[in-house]
Each structure stands twice: as C-alpha cells, then as structure tokens.
Amino acid sequence: MEHLINIKSLSTDDINKICNRASEFEKGIRRSNHINRHIANMFFENSTRTKLSFEMAENRISANKYNFDAGTSSINKGEDIYDTINNLSAIGINAVVLRHESNTLINELKEKTYYNTISFVNAGSGSSAHPTQALLDYYTIKKHFLDLKDKIIAITGDIVHSRVAKSNIELLKKFNAKIRCIAPIQFQDETLEGIDYYEDINKGFENADIVMALRIQRERIAEKIDFDEYINNYQITKDNLPYNALLMHPGPVNKDIEIKSDVLSMQNAKTILKQAENGVYIRMAILDMILSSYGI
Ligand code: CP
Numbered sequence: 001m002e003h004l005i006n007i008k009s010l011s012t013d014d015i016n017k018i019c020n021r022a023s024e025f026e027k028g029i030r031r032s033n034h035i036n037r038h039i040a041n042m043f044f045e046n047s048t049r050t051k052l053s054f055e056m057a058e059n060r061i062s063a064n065k066y067n068f069d070a071g072t073s074s075i076n077k078g079e080d081i082y083d084t085i086n087n088l089s090a091i092g093i094n095a096v097v098l099r100h101e102s103n104t105l106i107n108e109l110k111e112k113t114y115y116n117t118i119s120f121v122n123a124g125s126g127s128s129a130h131p132t133q134a135l136l137d138y139y140t141i142k143k144h145f146l147d148l149k150d151k152i153i154a155i156t157g158d159i160v161h162s163r164v165a166k167s168n169i170e171l172l173k174k175f176n177a178k179i180r181c182i183a184p185i186q187f188q189d190e191t192l193e194g195i196d197y198y199e200d201i202n203k204g205f206e207n208a209d210i211v212m213a214l215r216i217q218r219e220r221i222a223e224k225i226d227f228d229e230y231i232n233n234y235q236i237t238k239d240n241l242p243y244n245a246l247l248m249h250p251g252p253v254n255k256d257i258e259i260k261s262d263v264l265s266m267q268n269a270k271t272i273l274k275q276a277e278n279g280v281y282i283r284m285a286i287l288d289m290i291l292s293s294y295g296i
Contacts, residue, residue, distance in 0.1 A: 001289045003110055003120045006129045007170040015171065019139045021285035022278070025060070032284075034063040037291045040088050042068040043099045043123065049251050049276050050123050050132070054097050057283035063291060066093065081105070082112060089114035095290055097121045103128035119290045127161045127220060133250050134167035136282040138175075140275050141210060144246055148175040154204050154245075156182040156234060157214025157258050160189040161221065164250045165214060169195060180204050183234065187216070201234055208242050211268075213249045213258045227257060235260055246271045 001014070010018075024030035039058050043051050058065040068088075070076075075084060085096060096118060098106050103126035110120050124130045145151055153172055159165045159181050169192060172179055179195040181188060182204030188197055198204030205211065213236055216225060236259045241247060247259075247268040255261045263269060 001286070002293055004131055004286055004290070005106055005110060005120060005122050007131050007134055007167050007174075010131075010171075012174050015135065015138065015174070018135055018282065018285050018289065019142060021288065022139055022281035025284045025288075026278075026281045030288075032061040032288045032292075034061050034288070034291045037094045037294065038064045038066065038092055039095045039097060039287065039291075040066045040068050040093045041097045041123075042070065044070050045099050045101055045124065047099055047123070049279060050099065050130075053276070053279040054121075054123060054283050054287075056280045057287055060280070061284050061288050061291070063287065081109070085109060085112075085118065086114050089116045089118045092116070093118065094294060095119040095121060095287070097123050099123040099125075101126050117294070119293075121286060121290065124163055127163050127217075128166060130163040130167045130250075132279070132283055132286060133164050134171040135286070136275060136279040137164075137168055137212070137248060137250070138171055139282055140248070140271060140278050141246070143274075144271075145209065148172065148177040150176065150178055151209045152178045152180065152207055153210045153212060154180045154182055154208040155212045155214065156201065156204065156236070158187045158216045158221075159183050159192075159214065160187055161217040162214045165189075165212075166192075168212065180208070184230070201240055205240055205242050205245070208245045210246045210248060211236065211241060213247065213253075215249075215252060215254050215258060231257060234258070236263055238263055238266065241266070241268060244268075248272065248275060251276065 041054055106120055106122050106125050122131055155165050169179055173194050180198055181195050182198040182201055249272050
C-alpha cells in the first residue's frame, strides 16, 4: 500500500488485512520500528480523535512525526500547498497525513510528482471521505459480528455533509450489509446508491443491529437549522434506540442534539469510546503497511 485516499481503492481482502494487522498491534504480537521514516501531520480542519490517534500511532510504530501548523506556516506568506509538499518531500518527509476541507485536493496532490516519493493518507477530505474512520468502525463492528451480510445498519443524522457516512457506506456495501439512511430531506444525500432512505426514525430503526449517529455539521451549512424540530423528530433516545443495537458515533458528539445525554451511559453506547481506542490500532496498521512499502 502506497497511499490511503478512499475506501473505493481497497478490496475486502485489503480491508481484512488492515484489520488483521491492527489486531496484531492491539494484542501486542506485532511491533514495528520505523525510526528512519518521517511523517508530517497536516490538519487544516479541527480534529481531536483523528489527529491525536495518528500521533499516538506514529509514536507506537517508532516513526518520526512532524506536526505542520498551517497557521504559522509559509502557506500564510502565499506558498501554495503543492510547493509546500514538494519542499516537505525535499526535506525528507516520507508520508503526509492530511485533513482538508476540499473533497478533491488529496487526490490532486497524489497525482503530482515530488522531489522524493511521498505517500498520502486521508484523515478527512471535506464531505467526501474519511477512510480511516470507516476502517476503525469496521474493526469495532467485527468485534461484535462475525459476518455483516444482511446486518441492518441504520445511519442517522447529517448524512449529506458527512465524510464518515460516505466512507462507511462504501465499506459496508462491500460486505453486503443492509444500510438505511435516516434523516430529514435536507440531510439526506440522494446520490448514494444501494441504500434505503427513511424519514421516520422509528421505521428506520426497526430491527437495526447497529445505529450510527452523526453530528450536524454546522460548519458546512450556510442556512439556519431548526434544531428543535430535528431534536423532536430525530434525536436518539432510550425510547427509540433498539434494545440490542450497538450505538456508534465518530465524535464529537453534540450531546442532547443527535443523542440524548442519558443514552450515552447505556451499555449500547460503550462502543463509542471503543471506536476512539480502535482508531489507534487501525492507524498503526495503515502507517506500518505504507512505511513498510519503502523498505528497511
Ligand atoms: N471522528 C473524527 O474525525 O473526530 P475528530 O474530528 O475529532 O478527528
């Protein structure tokens, strides 16, 4: 593996290989030492989980990490990002972990030729893709379900602006899960194929094995949002959450908007911090596979 840009480029075999390697890291039966490799973390959008778990993963595979601060970088003096990456490559950076508001920039960056070979890992691109989140979600789900075929996964919230939803749907379809998108029309993405749309949360949650909740992405929405109406019709509560369903959320949770606070202390919601923990193992596995492709 040279880059990780999206889920589309991965086969089910690739996904299982990443998860197997993550499991080896989790169990402590694999150790890696990438002391001669150098990773730049470039976050142009806010992050807590993804940024810190990449940093943790980089430390745990003994790679050298460099946190690029866009606010104090020469991008503020007018340097474009292509020249910036070319200079990082010349300095000796082997891999860039990028979070950016653009849906397409990471693909465009990957297609360029740089001073030295450089790998790109997508840590969230606009509203289009968040592949490491989908992989860690799958890794978390697989600890509860051996096979996803015909399992009902109810995704609810601001689907249209959610890169997490897009990457999860792409991945879960590869494993023949039944995917339902439950949201008001303004948050549905009608371009998505191979899923069922629901406006009614109770119908959408019927017999669901997993409920994936999403945050309303205020930063990507220009128009006024009627939060009271959303809460009345779509908030996850103790009453509408199926008894045995796993409750997942990529974070950050906006408590008492998409999920009522008291739901977060239920057994169903224990998965949410497990997702954060599993993100470290998945990111160790991905970086280890990419850095190993450079040889010793
Ligand atoms: N899940 C996720 O991407 O969280 P952060 O925005 O905190 O990284």
